[in-house]
Amino acid sequence: MDESGSARARGNGTTPRPRLEDVAARVGLSTASVSLVLRGVPGPSERTRDRVLKAADALGYRPDRNASLLARRRSRLLGVMVDIHSPFHAELVEHLHTAAQQVGYDLVLSTQTRTRGEQTAVETLLAFRSEALILLGPTAPAAALTALGRTTPVIAVGRRVASVDVDVVRTADEDGVGQIVDHLAGLGHRSIAYVDGGKDVIATDRRCGYRAAMRHNGxxxxIRVLRGDSTEKAGETAARRLLGSGDLPTAVVAYNDQSAIGLLAALGRAGIAVPGAVSVAGYDDDTLSRLGCFDLTTVSQNAEEQARHAVTAAVERLDGGRTAFREIVLAPRLIARGTTAAVS
Known part of the structure; x- marks a missing residue:
């Protein structure tokens, strides 16, 4: 910075940001050598690395990551669309961060809310120069995802996509719900109702899994399907319908854990014992389901493994040159907890 620049910085009461050149001057090395150390590139000795890192720390130097990536015309950002209301998505994001950091990428998040749709969320991710998109539970039509996948690597997490232009990482939802129904039938339940999740692909697969498993168990x-969605309110509404029908089932399977928790709340307020009078099961094994106050029987989708596969798929497309698209289907796993029991 020239003298006038220094004067302006002092006049504004700010301290100039330490530069790579400042670190190099402190240790008496070239900027190229210092850059190698700070980027973790092999070559410099351990003594040199130690000197450079100590100097950088003393000066408060932080690499200008954006400038570096811009120079290489790479952002190394993976854009993630997440439903802000989903505890399971929150857990997925945590694991996605870990998986991305391990391979030198970072995440940029764009939220989907009740007033902010998928298209806006995706446009935001692209505006931030995301190199690939990891979409958690997208509900957009397959044609829209296909069109997007032809311009940007897209990984759909959690749902089927009939497309050759989109990578998919999901669990076998039909099998997962089937495991719950089999579990309940094995406990002697026959009157098993299902609280639906809506009209999207994930909800359709889980509803089909319920119907198929009920038929398989005779x-x-x-078969009894109640309208619902992914929220606690949907579970509460379904519980009120069941209570008002005069025909209370002995077990209820909900589309997801949030809906199941709504069921538990409404049944509890009505004085219905769970699992004494009615067994309840959810789906996702999200963080709330594991709390002692709920202790919810559910199905694990293995969020950590889904996240790892999603990041791997993105990096293979970006850095590995993979052009073939693929679908990774993971096996779900029933987790029996305290909300299901044998028919009394």
Whole structure:
């Protein structure tokens, strides 16, 4: 910085940001050598690394990551679309951060809310120069995802996509719900109702899994699907319908854990014992389901493994040159907890 620049900085009461040149001057090395150390590139000796890192710390130097990436015309950012209301998505994001950092990438998040749709969320991710998009539970039509995948690497997490232009990482939802129904049937339940999740692909697969498992267990006559969605409110509403029908089932399977928790709350307020009078099960094994106050029987989708596969798929496309698209289907796992028991 020239003298006038220094004067302006002092006049504004700010301290100039330490530069790479300042660190190099402190240790008496070239900026190229200092850059190698700060980027973790092999070559410099351990003594040199120690000197450079101590000098950088003493000066308060922080690399200008944006400038560095811009110079290489790479952002090394993976854009993640997340439903702000989903505890399971929050857990996925945590694991995605870990997986991305391990391979030298970072995440930029864009939220989907009740008033902010998927298209806006995706446009924001692209505006931040995301190199690939990891979409958690997208509900957009397959044609829209296909069109997006032709311009940007897209990884859809959690749902089927009938497309050759989108990578998919998901669990076998039909099998997961089937495991719950089998578990309940094994406990002697016959009247098993299901609280639906809506009209999207994930909800459709889980609803089909319920119907198929009921037929497999000889319970086709007891199939009972109640309208719902992914929220606690949907579970509460379904519980009120069941209570008002005069035909309370002995077990209820909910589309996800949030809906199941709404069921538990409404049944509890009505004085219905769970699992004494009614067994309840959810899906996702999110952080709330594991709390002692809920102790919810559910199905694990293995968030950590899904996140790892999603990041790997993105990096293979960006750095590995992979052009073939693929679908990774993970096996879900029933987790029996305290909200299900044998018919009394």
């Amino acid at each position: 319970l086709e006559a007891h």
